[in-house]
Amino acid sequence: MTSSWSRVVARLGSSAERLAIWALVIGLVLASGVGWYVTHPLSGSEESIATVRADERVSVGQYDGTYVLEPANGEPSAGLVFYPGAHVAPDAYLASLAPLVSRTNVAVYVPRMPLGFAVFDPDAAGDVIAAQPTIDRWFVGGHSLGGAMACRYADGGRGRVDGLVLFASYCEASATPNVSTLSVTGSADTVLDRETYAARRANVPADATIVEIRGMNHSEFGSYIGQRGDQPAPIGYRTAHDRLADSVVPWFENRTGRGTRS
DSSP states (O other), X not given: OHHHHHHHHHHHHHHHHHHHHHHHHHHHHHHHHHHHHHHSOBOXXXXXXXXXXXXXXXXXXXXXXXXXXXXXXXXXXXXXXXXXXXXXXXXXXXXHHHHHHHHSSEEEEEOOOGGGOGGGOTTHHHHHHHTXXXXXXXXXXXXXXXXXXXXXXXXXXXXXOOEEEEXXXXXXXXXXXTSEEEEEEETTOSSSOHHHHHHTGGGSOTTOEEEEETTOOSGGGTTOOOOTTOOOOSSOHHHHHHHHHHHHHHHHHHHHOOOOOO
């Protein structure tokens, strides 16, 4: 009897050890997967980044994970802090936002978000603005989840914001009524929740500028690939960025008083 009981206890002990080992292995695999996901955001293509760096009208810099696009000649008269979409790297937006710098006098700042999600630092714009005391006019904006967090910053009364720019995004709650707003979507975007977007339309000012770009999908607001749920677009990235610039640049010109630069 004692011998049989000892064998049972031994088996149970071995089973518990095996379960503990398997739990440890599974935990390590999951942790590795999460770690890989966090450290490998969707980045801009090498070609798109090289094209911006080759543009003599645009100065490209970086500090503490924040990408900076500034006019190469002259001090900027306004700044835009742009929040990346979820799990998208800041460099993915250099090509789509560079025309704003090259054709106006606006500097663009794209901060890196904690773990790649703007929801963990919706006040990121405040740090950027505080570090640029020579710029007295500020806009905030973002793509997808980043746009929702930019709305939160603009509506939080944390500082003066002259305008709000939303790419394939919407505000979760009513935005500040006196903040000029530009909302741009793509007709081929299969990631944006259209029903929620329509339901949240009332959360931006009544005089907001609403634009839909024909043939543009979700990823083409940046220069990256791999967005889950996004379908191929009938137009390419370059065409999408040109059409985006044709909407964004005039909107900024009307609010900064700066004409198109040569």
